[in-house]
Amino acid sequence: MNVSSAVVRVHGLVKQHGRGQGRVRAVDDVDLEVPEGQMLAVMGPSGCGKSTLLHLLGGLERPSDGEVWLAGQRIDTLSERALARLRRRSVGFVFQAFHLVEELSAAENVELPALLAGRSRRQARRRASLLLERVGLTDRARHLPSQLSGGQRQRVAVARALVNDPLVVLADEPTGNLDSAATLDVLRIFEELRSVGQTFVIVTHDERVAATADRLISMRDGMFVDDTRLAGTGTGRLGDLIGLED
Amino acid sequence: MGSIVLIVRLVLADVRRHKVQAAMLLLAVTVATATMALGLSLRGVSEALYEQTRAATAGPDVVALSGDAGPAATSALASLADDPEVVAHHGPYRIVYADLTTRDSTSSPVVVHGFAETPGAVNRPLVTSGHWVRPGGTVLERGFATALGVGVGDHVTIAGRSYPVVGIAVTAATSIYPWAAQIGPGGGPSDSSGLAWMTRSDARTLASSHDLPVTLALDLKLRDPAATEAFLDADRASTVTNLRSWQFTAEQDMVILKNSQPILVVGSWLLSFLAVTGVAALAAGRAVEQTRRAGLLKAVGATPGLIATALLTEYLALALAGDALGLGIARLTVPAIASPTASRIGDAAGPGGATVATATVLAVAVAVLSTLRPTLRAMRTATVTALTATARRPRHRPWLTALSALLPTPLLLGLRLTARRPGRAVLQACSTATTVIAIVALLTFYAQPTRGYGPDGSSALPNLRDVHDRRLLLAVTVLLIALAVVNTITLTWTTAIEARANMAIARTLGATPGQISAGLSSAQLLPSLPGAVIGVPLGVGLLSLFAAGNPAEPPSSWLLGGVLATLLATAALTALPARLAARRSVAQALSGETA
Structure with a gap:
């Protein structure tokens, strides 16, 4: 693989929790490269370290050892402030629990990272409208998160993750709280984004979700135990393939 | 520009969502700054009224008096x-x-x-x-x-x-x-x-x-x-016999306000203190939610500085609005308070620049002191930890657990709840002590002999200064009690909300709703007791600093009655939020905690 085309690259990555005898290696000496446009799924049992890996890739946590590079820039040595700036421009997060600001409307939630990135209010609004249309929520733009279903909330979260055209979208169990229909909606959006070259790292428990990826890494006890290239899946086959067609 | 829009949006949305908290901060700061501005404006207004009367009556520069x-x-x-x-x-x-x-x-x-x-x-x-x-x-x-x-x-x-x-x-x-x-x-x-x-x-x-x-x-x-x-x-x-300058006569006008200034200024300190404890209790009750929100903002790229700005801006904006309201109220009421005799004419100017600045510093201090801790916590907590924030785990105290096991169930629950959140217990004790300080001051004032203006000091015409001072002290005491009431209800409610999972577990183990309710009340009463006891000497001490001569002490029965009334009122005030919290479904409380 051409190193220069890797959006995400980690080397010798270690993350330890606790001290003394209670010390646990959540991520244990991991190497990884994710090229541009790839959809990578990471699977493994609960507590295997896959969410910690995602947090390390996005600069939400600092590694105990090793290096994390994002688009050729080493990020594990950056200050908290610099990491925040990097996240707002280069990383889009999608969480299992959505993590929307409850007192802001769907559109305002989507605008949030754009405003943080210094865009004008008008630019942020235009971009949010575009993305909400893309995820099929134009008519819900003014609704508060509490007025949306779980699937709709996650679609808002996806739109928010994309508002600054990030280099990579990091999704932590994005369908973990969704029913089948809502899961299919979210995966269709992911598939559309992949088709235009968006890079993804998705942590999931769900094999059906993992099956939509280009590449699947299995984790156990903080280590990669398998790294498999999957056959590409077209949007039209998505539902059939993962058994979610409504 | 985007950050400013974002901060404004977050502040407005949060105020809309937490109207009661916003109203409480606004009210507390308004009351405290109005009282302080009044206290600091008295001299200026008194002098201004004298000046205007002097100008309107061709007042002499010197009056020579011969016996x-x-x-x-x-x-x-x-x-x-x-x-x-x-x-x-x-x-x-x-x-x-x-x-x-x-x-x-x-x-x-x-x-x-x-x-x-x-x-x-x-x-x-x-x-x-x-x-x-x-x-x-x-x-x-x-x-x-x-x-x-x-x-x-x-x-x-x-x-x-x-x-x-x-x-x-x-x-x-x-x-x-x-x-x-x-x-x-x-x-x-x-x-x-x-x-x-x-x-x-x-x-x-x-x-x-x-x-x-x-x-x-x-x-x-x-x-x-x-x-x-x-x-x-x-x-x-x-x-x-005597030559009196106009400056001396102007200064004499302040004699009737001799006690008013300390009543208002010291009262404003106590009101500010209660404002800080009340808002701090509310902020502490929302700490988990605020930390989660900070984590979410960090995850999407907000810097710690922007998060601190957003959190503090909300409280500062409300405090400054309260400050403006308080100064407006002071402007409207100061003529009546600075000139209780109707002997002077004129329009009282509003609070001066120094008073405005002091009141504003007070308002900002209330906002910053009451929110600093949760703001720092939100800033410092790691993003991932913040996103999954839960109420801080209380420290384990084996001796207390063993001691409380000897007590009846409500006291057992109350003691353990008090020990879970010692900071909250200190706030409750301080709030009660402040209330008792005001009550002691009021009782001591009423215990003083008063000399009327009738012939030979008869009370045919009441002593204007005493009447004025008592009215002011009563007003300040009522405001203090009102804030203390709000604080007690707030502290009980936040304690109940934070302890709902533990109380639900106690219910599954056989505690009745009545015992839970009594336990929550006890958790407020236990720190109130030392607060009330300490409030008596603090009140006497504070009064001795400002009272002229040796003021007569009120009868012990009055002080004891004041302390008991405070504790009974606390018990009554905690009963309603405690009962409401105890009525919550056990299953709902348990599932809410695990969600």
Whole structure:
């Protein structure tokens, strides 16, 4: 693989929790490269370290050892402030629990990272409208998160993750709280984004979700135990393939 | 630009979502800043009212008072009028000492000034209703008339003779009611007296017909009104009892406000303290939610500085709005508080620059002190930890667990809840202590003997200063109690919300809703008890710092009653939120915690 085309690259990555005898290696000496446009799924049992890996890739946590590079820039040595700036421009997060600001409307939630990135209010609004249309929520733009279903909330979260055209979208169990229909909606959006070259790292428990990826890494006890290239899946086959067609 | 829009949006959305908290902060800061601004504005307003009265009445620069009405005194006063520094004068005129009785038999000492029917260039009392003196009629000073409840057209009896009240007027030549006499007969000390004017001949007749004490006065206008000290130092008044500058009279106006200033300023400190404890309790109750929100903002790229700005901006904006409201209220109420006698006229200016700055510093301090800790916590907590924030795990205290096991269930629950959140317990204790301090001050004030303004100190006319001080202290105490009530309810509710999972577990183990409710009440009462006990000596101590002389102590039974009433009120106030919290479904509480 051409190193220069890797959006995400980690080397010798270690993350330890606790001290003394209670010390646990959540991520244990991991190497990884994710090229541009790839959809990578990471699977493994609960507590295997896959969410910690995602947090390390996005600069939400600092590694105990090793290096994390994002688009050729080493990020594990950056200050908290610099990491925040990097996240707002280069990383889009999608969480299992959505993590929307409850007192802001769907559109305002989507605008949030754009405003943080210094865009004008008008630019942020235009971009949010575009993305909400893309995820099929134009008519819900003014609704508060509490007025949306779980699937709709996650679609808002996806739109928010994309508002600054990030280099990579990091999704932590994005369908973990969704029913089948809502899961299919979210995966269709992911598939559309992949088709235009968006890079993804998705942590999931769900094999059906993992099956939509280009590449699947299995984790156990903080280590990669398998790294498999999957056959590409077209949007039209998505539902059939993962058994979610409504 | 985007960050500013975002901060404004987050602040507005959060205020909309937490209206009660916003209203509480607004109210607390408004009350505290209004009280402080009032306290700090009194002197300025009093001086401004004196200045305006002096300008409107051609007030003298110096008043010469002689305790003797004989030829020597007259001659000495006349020589003062010829002094090269004096550019105009009025008098000498008689001051007759008598008693005045109204139609409803209210009596008061009065000094009667004998004036010309046409006022001169110096000391022209301003008639505010009716007209100036004419033979057979009297004009009453406005502060005196207000205290007597007398108006134009009424009749008053002075030294046994009835006079119609033909006018009401104000003057800057004398101190405000009830210190119009300035000196007593023979130059001795004076009683609390009102002021009346008559024609010169009526005053002479009044004095001679009843052989009443008489002194003389002369009003002087100087070439340089600011140079009164130099004039007084020149020892021109060897045979004159007293020379009083206009600055001295202006300063005398503050005597009636001597206690008002400490009542308001110290009251504002206590109100600010309660505001901080109340808002801090609310902020602590929302700490988990705020930390989660901070984590979410960090995850999407907000810097720690922006998060701190967003959190503090909300509280600062509300505090500054409260500050503006408080200053507005102070502006509206200060004339009534700074001039309780009606002896002065004019429009009181608003709080001065220094007062505005001090009140604003107070408001900002309340906002920052009450939110600093949760803001720092939100800033410092790692993003991933913040996203999954839960209430902080209380420290394990084995000795307390063992001790509480010996107690009845409500006390067991109460003690353990108190121990879970020691910071919250300290806030409750401080809130109770502050309330008791105010109650002790109020009781001590009411325990002081009061001397009325009637003849020989009778209470026919109430002591205006005492009445004014008691009203102010009562108002401040009521405000303090109101804030303490809000604090107690807030603390109980936040304790109940944070402890809902534990209380639900206790319910699954067999505790009844009544025991849970009593436990939550006990958790507030336990810290209230030491707070109330400490409040008594703190109240006495605080009062001794500001009270003149040795104030009489209130009976112990009053203090004990105050403490018990505070504790009973706390128990009653905690009952409602505790009962509401105890009624929550166990299953709902348990699933809510695990969600």
